[in-house]
Amino acid sequence: MNAPDNDLHQTLLLMRQAQVQDPLPGWPARAARLRALERMLLEQREAFADAISTDFGNRPREETDLLEIFPSLSGLRHALRHGRRWMRPRRGMAGMAFLPAGIMTVPQPRGVIGIIVPWNYPLYLAVGPLIDALAAGNRAMIKMSEFTPRFSALFAEQCGRYFKADEVRVITGDADVAQAFSGLPFDHLLFTGSTAVGHHVMRAAAQHLTPVTLELGGKSPAIVGPNARFEHAVERILYGKLVNAGQTCIAPDYVLLPKQRVGDFLQAAKRVAKRLYPEASRATQYASIATDRHYRRLASLRDSAVAAGARAESLFDGGDDATRRLLGPTLLLGVDDSMAVMREEIFGPLLPLVTYDSLDQAIAYIGSHPHPLALYLFEDDRNTIERVLAQTHAGGVTVNDTLYHIAQHGLPFGGVGKSGMGGYHGEAGFRTFSHMKPVFRQARLNGVGLLNPPYGATFKRMVKWLFKLG
Known part of the structure; x- marks a missing residue:
């Protein structure tokens, strides 16, 4: 999809509406999307490698297999093995002063994730964050690089075959399209690329207070x-x-x-x-x-x-x-x-x-x-x-x-500092693309009423006890 600004906004709107209809997909739905991605990689492996090699002039198929296909499949299978566990709420006890209340953190999909892909590893750096976004229950829009036109077009075509239009949408186009894409009000935006372009992406995302993960570079x-x-x-x-x-x-x-x-x-x-x-x-x-x-x-x-x-x-x-x-x-x-x-x-x-x-x-x-x-x-x-x-x-x-x-x-x-911010892969990626929603659950029998106004002797005794308890 090579889209003008209004089409990009319309696509995001449709995907967000679909997410609202199914805000917390169960594990079977998430696993089905991951398996669709796995099938696409296995069935289109040779076509993807050929397209990447053509874009480069020559890129050895062996390197595409080792450095793009293998880590993508490995990441998919890791998510399929562990994703159901990552989804479980994490429960705990409230602080001593609040017992017998309970606490938990509930992983909740952020919504629609934007992914901006560079040209050097166009498959892995699209699929890697997509795995984490899908495992976390999100939908995703992916902007491919204009410097790999054959692969970008093929990847867009194949994603259209293996995914519903409101699950994963791939955008192609030039730098103007990328600029418009980075300014969309995503629920999270991941950019992989140069530090110089990272500045522009972060400024564009700031218009909507879109949280960003920046995977940049530097001199390693x-x-x-x-x-x-x-x-x-x-x-x-x-x-x-x-x-x-x-x-x-x-x-x-x-x-x-x-x-x-x-x-x-x-x-x-x-x-x-x-x-x-x-x-x-x-x-x-x-x-x-x-x-x-x-x-x-x-x-x-x-x-x-x-x-x-x-x-x-x-x-x-x-x-x-x-x-x-x-x-x-x-x-x-x-x-x-x-x-x-x-x-x-x-x-x-x-x-x-x-x-x-x-x-x-x-x-x-x-x-x-x-x-x-x-x-x-x-x-x-x-x-x-x-x-x-x-x-x-x-x-x-x-x-x-x-x-x-x-x-x-x-x-x-x-990265860290000028080489980026935030991280992903595996459970870390699941958490990046999830809101870890904190929940405090008050017990039926509790003593919080002792702290209610009007403040008198009982309140003073309770506060003195709280100060000692810490």
Whole structure:
């Protein structure tokens, strides 16, 4: 649906009316919607992968399976296993002064959820929040990215087949449509994208006091600690950086490593890159940069860093292929904070190496910059791990690997500070898209009448008792 403003408002109105008619769907209805989504993913898996690859120029089907289809199916099945339990009210006892009253929190659907999807993982970043919204009993409107037009159109078409129009509606269109979408009076709005656009989304949502979850980005560091298994660290950093050609919001953005290990990192990285992407497979198993604009931006970041004194070390032989938007992975040595590559989120296969003399210096460097969406630490000493965790801020952390904290259903995924606010995934996502309504239930026999006016001696004795009780 490529809709003008009035159509967007009308769609939201119809979905809200449907929600009013069924404000608290039971688990069978929620599970049926989740299973419809599961069927769609399984039945349209190949078509979705083909469309994404076409939009990118080339995106390996293996990466779409691993990084989009699998986590989507896994999240669905987790919600189907646990969603009924998440729905149950949580009961407890009132405070001592109010006994024998009881309390409980009742999860209630927020209503109609707005989801704004970026281009880099267009399937997973649509389906992931949709799972949580449906499990929580909501309806959802999804704005797809204009930078993945084939997949966006296909996803909209298929959602129209597998869902009723008042359950899930997919919106396509350009930046003007996205702007209008973000200004709709949703009951909750989730945006995944850049920090710069996140400012605009939050301002638009503020018109209606719409609560927002912002999944942004930033410069996520990978620390190679003094007791790291070095070859392992290099391999896992390169893996996290090069899948999807680095077009991942939680990809390692730069590496902090001991000054004396720069040469070792360079040599190990060349070996790892050759092993991960041998000559024959590079054309098919290494992703293209999604658009010409993003390709030019990345080339400019690299070239301007070199012009300012950095040294570029390519990890592939043969250079770039602008026609197919293939940008070879490149280490950047001798960088500093004056360079654009160290000020902007890279979002591509460029990897600056930043050296430190002591771990304190590395921790201080991270602390002097905006909080990242992810932090990666390679270290085997437990005390050092605890120290880094205690002294740094990040939306999420993976120790001795990269990326995988995003795939844990028992962990919320989200940012902190400039890398975002709020979180979702699993039960955390269920709670994000639910109003946890507090309920106080007074007992038939109670003493609250003793506090009624007119205030006299009985009231004073009761207040004195309450002060002691706390």
